[in-house]
Amino acid sequence: MTQILILVEQRDGRITRASTELITMAKRLGSPMAFIVGESVESQISQYGADKIFRGIAAEYQVHPVVPVVDALAALVAKVSPAAVLIASSATGKEIAGRLAVRIGSGVITDAVDISADLVATQSIFGGSTLVHSRVTHGVPIFTLAPNSIEPTSQQTEPVIEDLVLVFDQKSTAARVTSREPAKKGGRPELGEASIVVSGGRGTNGDFSPVEAFADSLGAAVGASRAAVDAGWYPHTLQVGQTGKTVSPQLYVACGISGAIQHRAGMQTSKTIVAINKDPEAPIFEIADFGVVGDLFAVLPQATAAINARKA
Amino acid sequence: MKIVVCIKQVPDSWAQKRLNSSDSTLDRTNTDAVINDLDEYAIEAALQIIEAQTPGDQAHQVTLLSMGPERATEAIRKGFSMGADDALHIVDPALAGSDALATSLVLAKAVSNAEPDFVLCGTESTDARMAVVPAMLAERLGWPQLTFAGEMEVDLAARIVRIKRMTDDGVESMEAPMPCVVSVIEKINEPRYPSFKNIMAAKKKVVQTLTLSELGISSNDVGTAGAWTSVADFAELPPRGAGVKITDDGTSGDQLVSFLAAKKLV
Numbered sequence: 001m002t003q004i005l006i007l008v009e010q011r012d013g014r015i016t017r018a019s020t021e022l023i024t025m026a027k028r029l030g031s032p033m034a035f036i037v038g039e040s041v042e043s044q045i046s047q048y049g050a051d052k053i054f055r056g057i058a059a060e061y062q063v064h065p066v067v068p069v070v071d072a073l074a075a076l077v078a079k080v081s082p083a084a085v086l087i088a089s090s091a092t093g094k095e096i097a098g099r100l101a102v103r104i105g106s107g108v109i110t111d112a113v114d115i116s117a118d119l120v121a122t123q124s125i126f127g128g129s130t131l132v133h134s135r136v137t138h139g140v141p142i143f144t145l146a147p148n149s150i151e152p153t154s155q156q157t158e159p160v161i162e163d164l165v166l167v168f169d170q171k172s173t174a175a176r177v178t179s180r181e182p183a184k185k186g187g188r189p190e191l192g193e194a195s196i197v198v199s200g201g202r203g204t205n206g207d208f209s210p211v212e213a214f215a216d217s218l219g220a221a222v223g224a225s226r227a228a229v230d231a232g233w234y235p236h237t238l239q240v241g242q243t244g245k246t247v248s249p250q251l252y253v254a255c256g257i258s259g260a261i262q263h264r265a266g267m268q269t270s271k272t273i274v275a276i277n278k279d280p281e282a283p284i285f286e287i288a289d290f291g292v293v294g295d296l297f298a299v300l301p302q303a304t305a306a307i308n309a310r311k312a
Numbered sequence: 313m314k315i316v317v318c319i320k321q322v323p324d325s326w327a328q329k330r331l332n333s334s335d336s337t338l339d340r341t342n343t344d345a346v347i348n349d350l351d352e353y354a355i356e357a358a359l360q361i362i363e364a365q366t367p368g369d370q371a372h373q374v375t376l377l378s379m380g381p382e383r384a385t386e387a388i389r390k391g392f393s394m395g396a397d398d399a400l401h402i403v404d405p406a407l408a409g410s411d412a413l414a415t416s417l418v419l420a421k422a423v424s425n426a427e428p429d430f431v432l433c434g435t436e437s438t439d440a441r442m443a444v445v446p447a448m449l450a451e452r453l454g455w456p457q458l459t460f461a462g463e464m465e466v467d468l469a470a471r472i473v474r475i476k477r478m479t480d481d482g483v484e485s486m487e488a489p490m491p492c493v494v495s496v497i498e499k500i501n502e503p504r505y506p507s508f509k510n511i512m513a514a515k516k517k518v519v520q521t522l523t524l525s526e527l528g529i530s531s532n533d534v535g536t537a538g539a540w541t542s543v544a545d546f547a548e549l550p551p552r553g554a555g556v557k558i559t560d561d562g563t564s565g566d567q568l569v570s571f572l573a574a575k576k577l578v
Contacts, residue, residue: 011481065477065484066447066457091435091443091460091479098444099451101413107540108412110442120544125441126329130548132336138540174456175488178474183482190480196577218578229498236462236499237480242438243349243498251577261328268552272575274568280559287552290571294560302565307578310569 002030005082007073007096008045010036015044017193018088020152022145023048025115026086027155033080035072035164037061042161049155052080054164060173066092067172070099072164077104077140084119089144090192097144106139111146111246127242127265147192148248183237191238194221196251197270199240201225201263203256203277203296206233210300211255217307223247223267225257241266255296259284276300313365313468314373315358316428317396318419318449319351321380321387322439329439335536336543337409338439347387350434352394352503353496358432359395360501361466373397375426379407379418385519392514393506399517400426404524409536412440416448418534421527423453428491430473435460435495446495456488462499 004026008019015036026032027049034050036042038061042053054076060068073085073096085100087093089111101108112121119141123132136142191197198215200208202225215222224234226241240247242265252270257263259275259282267273268287275288276296285291292299323329323343330339355374362372376391376399378384388399400422407418423431436443450457458464461475462483473492477484478499506514524531532538556571558564572578 094443095447095459098412098447102416102448102451108444109541110444128549129328130331130546132546133544134541135544136540137542171454175458175486175492177484177486179485181483183480192480236497237478251572272577285557286554288557289555290568291554291557292560292564292568293557294564299560299565299568303568306566306569310578
């Protein structure tokens with residue numbers, strides 16, 4: 001059976017949602033072979049249907065990001081001759097894919113939202129205005145899969161577990177991490193993976209509290225426009241738009257965001273879009289399924305109270 | 313110290329982009345071409361690093377490197393007017409349609425020839441948005457990579473670059489020996505506006521133009537012919553339409569929640 005090599009990632013002892021999507025996609029294309037750094041999450045991987053798990057257990061993976069994982073994937077490509085390699089479209093995932101493509105002499109397609117049985121990838125580009133179908137024509141195809149591309153499906157398997165033992169050379173360990181400050185999650189879901197995103201822009205005037213309260217009532221992630229990030233009101237990593245994150249949630253709520261192309265490119269593939277803005281001419285209303293011309297400081301608290309009342 | 317900054321000319325990120333129906337490449341004719349936003353931060357980072365060095369110790373140089381058609385010199389001039397010293401521009405008709413792998417091949421060759429202490433790039437271009445070229449470049453050069461830098465410092469005596477890598481997972485303090493490839497995010501600085509003095513000086517700065525054969529690269533390895541991916545087809549989706557739009561009468565928060573409830577989103 002066709003083997004599909006996937007890079008599974010774990011965070012705080014759980015495999016990531018993106019990883020469960022990768023396994024589900026690989027299962028659709030063939031037999032999933034997972035590579036994971038570390039141990040203790042094998043049962044979570046088998047829950048989604050991996051047929052084989054290779055574990056990378058070495059301190060180098062923690063201290064030297066990216067390149068040791070590329071070494072491992074290149075070794076596994078040589079060992080199992082997969083039909084394709086699937087990696088999550090995270091910042092690090094795309095770097096791993098890029099280096100691996102050079103290393104093994106393969107074409108790479110990033111941010112696929114779907115991959116067909118004959119390995120044609122679908123990409124949604126230019127902020128979702130264009131759908132492209134493309135294929136890798138050289139080497140073992142490498143794909144990075146955009147978050148929220150496929151619904152993860154449980155399918156219990158009994159995978160064979162094997163430790164991959166590698167000796168890393170100096171080139172792989174030249175860049176090192178000297179300290180880490182994990183992101184403060186504050187209990188909100190990851191922006192790229194969240195099914196609901198509530199974002200604030202210039203109209204917040206720097207006060208994100210109604211945006212956050214509304215997001216929390218919905219269990220949503222919070223994002224920000226470039227204007228809000230440039231003003232220093234919200235962290236750079238939560239910027240949605242052309243030069244920030246591209247999100248595609250079930251529901252996107254834009255609060256005090258005018259909706260220039262710059263921003264729309266990062267969110268207009270959202271299934272349902274809600275916009276709240278004082279300016280009736282704001283371009284965000286052109287793509288909103290539900291638009292409120294009004295003050296977010298009045299509308300959001302009322303909506304938050306209504307949602308909390310429904311839950312009570 | 314010598315720093316090479318990779319820059320790319322892209323369609324204005326405020327404009328709507330499309331693909332050409334003939335060859336599925338980006339339509340660059342109907343949009344303004346500008347320097348990639350993120351590359352300005354890389355140029356600024358290079359200039360600040362040079363300015364922080366003790367003057368007179370040794371020669372310092374910021375060299376811009378760009379691969380692209382003739383008109384990409386506009387982006388190079390922008391970099392000059394910020395204060396970069398000189399530039400390498402790889403121009404060749406065979407480069408049209410190059411993918412990220414080919415781009416990294418060409419850039420790596422030019423960087424090897426230039427022998428800088430390190431290379432600076434933006435994390436991605438706002439047109440292709442793959443965010444793979446810095447990593448590919450590092451792989452081809454056999455150099456370490458320090459990417460997504462929100463802060464950066466250079467210890468020239470120890471020949472070490474230190475950065476704070478800022479991603480969704482948090483902040484990692486990282487270091488690597490020179491030579492290395494560094495990519496920066498917007499948080500790292502505020503790119504300067506060109507001064508009148510630098511705009512005037514930019515006119516006298518020298519762009520060295522190189523072709524593929526001068527770099528020793530075969531035209532079979534780049535462009536549409538050398539691409540390792542191919543577009544089967546593409547389709548422009550109909551523009552997303554507007555739905556309901558109400559003006560707040562004091563009940564729109566409740567109306568919003570009713571809308572969400574009807575869509576089973578709450």
